[in-house]
Amino acid sequence: MKDTKGLLQEIRHHDTLVLTVNENCTKPPPERVLQTLLQPHKLSYYYFVFMDQGAATYRTDLQNVILSDSQLLMGLPNQVFANSYSHARTQHFKIGFDETTLALLPQSYSFLVNPNNLSTLTFDPVAKQRVKAILAMLFQLLHASERRADVPILLAYLNALLTEFNSAYFEQSQQEVRSNPRLAKYAAFKQVVENYLTEQPEIHTIAEELSLTPSGLYSVVKEFSGVSPKEWITNRLILEAQRKLQYSSVSVKELAYELGFNDPDYFSRVFKKKTGKSVRSYLTEGHDLSGR
Numbered sequence: 001m002k003d004t005k006g007l008l009q010e011i012r013h014h015d016t017l018v019l020t021v022n023e024n025c026t027k028p029p030p031e032r033v034l035q036t037l038l039q040p041h042k043l044s045y046y047y048f049v050f051m052d053q054g055a056a057t058y059r060t061d062l063q064n065v066i067l068s069d070s071q072l073l074m075g076l077p078n079q080v081f082a083n084s085y086s087h088a089r090t091q092h093f094k095i096g097f098d099e100t101t102l103a104l105l106p107q108s109y110s111f112l113v114n115p116n117n118l119s120t121l122t123f124d125p126v127a128k129q130r131v132k133a134i135l136a137m138l139f140q141l142l143h144a145s146e147r148r149a150d151v152p153i154l155l156a157y158l159n160a161l162l163t164e165f166n167s168a169y170f171e172q173s174q175q176e177v178r179s180n181p182r183l184a185k186y187a188a189f190k191q192v193v194e195n196y197l198t199e200q201p202e203i204h205t206i207a208e209e210l211s212l213t214p215s216g217l218y219s220v221v222k223e224f225s226g227v228s229p230k231e232w233i234t235n236r237l238i239l240e241a242q243r244k245l246q247y248s249s250v251s252v253k254e255l256a257y258e259l260g261f262n263d264p265d266y267f268s269r270v271f272k273k274k275t276g277k278s279v280r281s282y283l284t285e286g287h288d289l290s291g292r
Contacts, residue, residue, distance in 0.1 A: 016151050017097070017101050017104075017151060017154060017155075018045070018097060018098040018100060018101050019095075019096070019097045019101050019142070019154065019158070020094075020095065020096045020097075020142075021093065021094070021095045021135060021138045021139045021142055021143075022093065022094045022095075022139070023092075023093050023135070023136065023139045024090070024091060024092060024093075025094075027143060037083045038082065038083050039082060040059065040080050040081070040082045040246050041080065041081060041082070042078060042079070042080050042081075042243065043075050043076065043077050043078065043079050043080075043081050044077060044098070045077060045096050045097060045098040045099075046075070046076060046077065046096065046097055046098070046102065046112070047075035047076075047081065047094070047095075047096045048072055048073065048074055048075065048094070048095050048096075048165070049067060049072070049073040049075075049092060049093070049094050050071075050072050050092060050093045050094075050095075050131060050132070050135060051067045051068060051069060051070070051071050051072075051073075051090065051091075051092045052069070052070075052090075052091040052092055052093070052128075052132055053069055053090060053091040054068070054069070054089050054090030054091060054092070055067065055068040055069075055090065056084035056090055056092070057084055058073055058081070058082065058083060058084050059081070059082040060073070060075060060079055060080070060081050060082075060119060061079050061080055061081075061119075061239065061242075061243065062080075062242060062246075063119065065119055065120060067084075067120065070122055070123045070124075070125075070128045071120050071121065071122050071123075072120060072121040072122075072123070072131075072165065072168070073119065073120050074114070074118070074119060074120070074121070076112065076114060077099075078194075078240075078243070079243070080243045080246050093132075093135040093136075093139065095135065095138070095161070097158070101158070104151075104155055105155060105158065105159050105162070106159060107159070107163075109162045109163070109165070109166045110166060110169075110170070110184075110187060111165060111166045111169035111170065112162075113187045113190055113191055114190075115183055115186055115187040115190060115224065116169075116173040116224075118169065118172065118173065121165065121168045121169055121172055122168075122172065123164075123168055127164060127167075127168060130164060131161065131164050131165075134157055134160055134161045134164065135161065137157055138154065138157050138158065138161070141153065141154060141157070142154075182220050182223065182224075183224065185210055185212065185217075185220045186220050186221060186223075186224040186225070188210050189206060189210060189217065189220065189221055189229065189232075192206050192209055192210065193206070193232070193233055193236060197233075197236065197237065197240065197259075197260075198258065198259055198260040199260055200233065200237070200260040200261075201233075203217065203218075203229050203230060206229065217229055234270060234274070235274065237259050237260075237261075237270075238270065238271055238274040238275065240259060241255055241259060241267075241271060241279070242275070242282070244258070245279070245282055245283055249283065252264050252267070252268055252279045252280065255267070255279065256268070267279075
């Protein structure tokens, strides 16, 4: 397993905030950290790559993602992520921060729950210039001065950046959580599932927490995902199983128990139904998010 806890602390450039910004990889991290970032690793922080010019391929949650001009790649906690090996002839920014830094900001950002399951965002020319300017300023504040930038200034720019991301996210999906109560409920459902995933909460318990009836929750989840709440949770559990199999070699029994299944045989059947492969064959085929 690639443990990413502490990676941002090793490459951060501020004494108080766990925050890093890099422009065109001009500030290379320590070699140990670099090798971890290039291999499949489970994110324990928020990580975004903004491509100004050029293209590069990344790997996130079993998918190859080609990032090109004016696009942003989103990496969220618990995703399995692998950076591109080559950035030749690209102009790009990378930014990472953790939950403690996020908690210092003056508002929440609905896109971080990713209610519409997007992996990339595309900016129009005007928004692109704003995002690029904010990232360039953050990079300058963190690296270009011998004097540490004031935390409130850094947070103000980070808030502006995430506001841009949030706006682009909902413009792209043509939906806005704040103006769509049902989408807000779906986002809340996803968050509850993330919080209690391995406990496999009952549908009626989730519905009660969201002030919905089970049928009301079914209607909301079906509208935005196309599947029932129970199937959504099952799909999420199998994705988590696939993530774990990318960077660890656990037994079927261990994996089943880690994910809250009391019966490893039942877990194996569900895994094969959803992926078309047994857990053992998935392991022996050596699925590798590095794509190599």
